[in-house]
Amino acid sequence: MRAVARFVGLAALAATIVPPALFMTGRMPEASMKAMMLVAAVAWFAAAPFWMKVE
Amino acid sequence: MTDVAFSDTDTSSSRAASEYERERVPDSALKGPSAFWGMYAGEHTAGTEFMIGPLFVAWGADAASLIVGLLLGNLLAVLTWRYLTATIACSERITLYYKMERIAGRGLVTLYNLANGLLFCFLAGSMITVSATAVGPLFPPGTIEMPTFESTLPTGIAWILSCVVIGAAMTLVALKGYGVVAQVGHYAAPWMFLVFVACALVTLGKLGTTDVWQLLTPPAGTEQKISFLGIVCFSWFCNAAMHLGMADLSVLRFARNPSAGWASAAGMFLGHYVAWICAALLLIYWVRVHGVDPAVGKDPGTMVNDAVGWAGLLCVIIAGWTTANPTIYRAGLAFQGMLPGISRAAATLLAGGICIAAGIFPAFAMNLLSFVGLYGTVLAPIGAIIVVDHFLADRIGIVREPAAARGLGFNLDVLIAWLVPVGIGLWLHRAYGVFASYLPLPCAIACGLLYILLAKRSSPARAPGHA
Numbered sequence: 425m426r427a428v429a430r431f432v433g434l435a436a437l438a439a440t441i442v443p444p445a446l447f448m449t450g451r452m453p454e455a456s457m458k459a460m461m462l463v464a465a466v467a468w469f470a471a472a473p474f475w476m477k478v479e
Numbered sequence: 480m481t482d483v484a485f486s487d488t489d490t491s492s493s494r495a496a497s498e499y500e501r502e503r504v505p506d507s508a509l510k511g512p513s514a515f516w517g518m519y520a521g522e523h524t525a526g527t528e529f530m531i532g533p534l535f536v537a538w539g540a541d542a543a544s545l546i547v548g549l550l551l552g553n554l555l556a557v558l559t560w561r562y563l564t565a566t567i568a569c570s571e572r573i574t575l576y577y578k579m580e581r582i583a584g585r586g587l588v589t590l591y592n593l594a595n596g597l598l599f600c601f602l603a604g605s606m607i608t609v610s611a612t613a614v615g616p617l618f619p620p621g622t623i624e625m626p627t628f629e630s631t632l633p634t635g636i637a638w639i640l641s642c643v644v645i646g647a648a649m650t651l652v653a654l655k656g657y658g659v660v661a662q663v664g665h666y667a668a669p670w671m672f673l674v675f676v677a678c679a680l681v682t683l684g685k686l687g688t689t690d691v692w693q694l695l696t697p698p699a700g701t702e703q704k705i706s707f708l709g710i711v712c713f714s715w716f717c718n719a720a721m722h723l724g725m726a727d728l729s730v731l732r733f734a735r736n737p738s739a740g741w742a743s744a745a746g747m748f749l750g751h752y753v754a755w756i757c758a759a760l761l762l763i764y765w766v767r768v769h770g771v772d773p774a775v776g777k778d779p780g781t782m783v784n785d786a787v788g789w790a791g792l793l794c795v796i797i798a799g800w801t802t803a804n805p806t807i808y809r810a811g812l813a814f815q816g817m818l819p820g821i822s823r824a825a826a827t828l829l830a831g832g833i834c835i836a837a838g839i840f841p842a843f844a845m846n847l848l849s850f851v852g853l854y855g856t857v858l859a860p861i862g863a864i865i866v867v868d869h870f871l872a873d874r875i876g877i878v879r880e881p882a883a884a885r886g887l888g889f890n891l892d893v894l895i896a897w898l899v900p901v902g903i904g905l906w907l908h909r910a911y912g913v914f915a916s917y918l919p920l921p922c923a924i925a926c927g928l929l930y931i932l933l934a935k936r937s938s939p940a941r942a943p944g945h946a
Contacts, residue, residue, distance in 0.1 A: 437669060441676060441677055447680070447681055449684070457681070458788030461674075461788060461790035465670065465790040465794075469666065469667075469670075472666035472670075
């Protein structure tokens, strides 16, 4: 479970930063970039509790 | 910034902290450095970062001040955490409040709690203001009039309702306990930081350049209200209460060794360097493309929504919420310490009410650059007294921890040493407009020197050892 959450979490973080970088270089339209960031936000908060351990 | 020393009320360190409020932390409870790196990174990426970057632009800060000045100021802050706060914390291993009680007496700690509680409320109020700006873009344009940098009063009924709803939600969660929100804050930290960076990338894309230095350079003729030194001092002392003022003794006393103080670098260079510059770029875009007057500014919610959409709005709300909630809780604790007769719930409600009232008035958030300086000016001098007590007392022949040694309930030496420099500092700010971030260091040094003079007079000819 933790491995899956870790994969989803890392993918969500990547999906938070890669689309804006692609938008900056003119390789992704603004609407797609914003939609991907929202999906990434939901995915991050779904995965993080199973992955990140609070000491 | 903004950030508040959650110390003994927020993170897991904090939960443990409540177990050792009046004793040294035992070796078995010490934590490794990873606990501190994550905590500092999370605490210093807060909703108010969305305000501070644009406020620098409004104040006409130039590129050198922002890129080099912030670097220098944050480095000085990290060094202060490492070599003062962490050193004392790992040697004493007790909370700020217990250390103060042993030096100043319980009565004076109550007075400190009042100052601390009120300042916490105004800080949390600023966070409510920032979070409320994320509500505006959810409604048709014009439904909620957003405040600008020039706003001091509420902009209308819809704005007041937004602040009341958000503030009430924060207060209710604070009432129930802060554990869940602290966890959400912990989870949110890496994502929030990336949203700040994403805002900057989108802004650079829209402006069609990656020359950040050129973008941060204000147009010729811009009035510069904050200098290089001002930026250095701001970034050094915006958390003065936590490092110089020793509030973070409560956290760092759990560190195995003082090198945990380096963990503050995570908060300073991610939250107070990268995030501030990213947020500054947001306003620069609105100035250059939409012709917004930088002195008037644009609310964070609208700017972030324009840059990255709903994910950005979520970030503004979460960044404000996760930091305001424990701040309200801590303010409640401070008031409860002052008024022992009232319940924890009543004290939290009182704190929440003051925070909401402060949040409704945008004056606090819009004057954040001055407010955090005043926050440090009032609270940092207490740290100087602790520095004198820890490092110098035995060498210069004054009694260590005099209240504990003599059974004092109220150490007048500490009160005078604290209030005189702070009073002069506040007067200089009000009467002569001295930038508030210039004041914490001189006030702290003056407080330390005055305490030495007064304590020397009160000490017997031969001071006893450590109490």
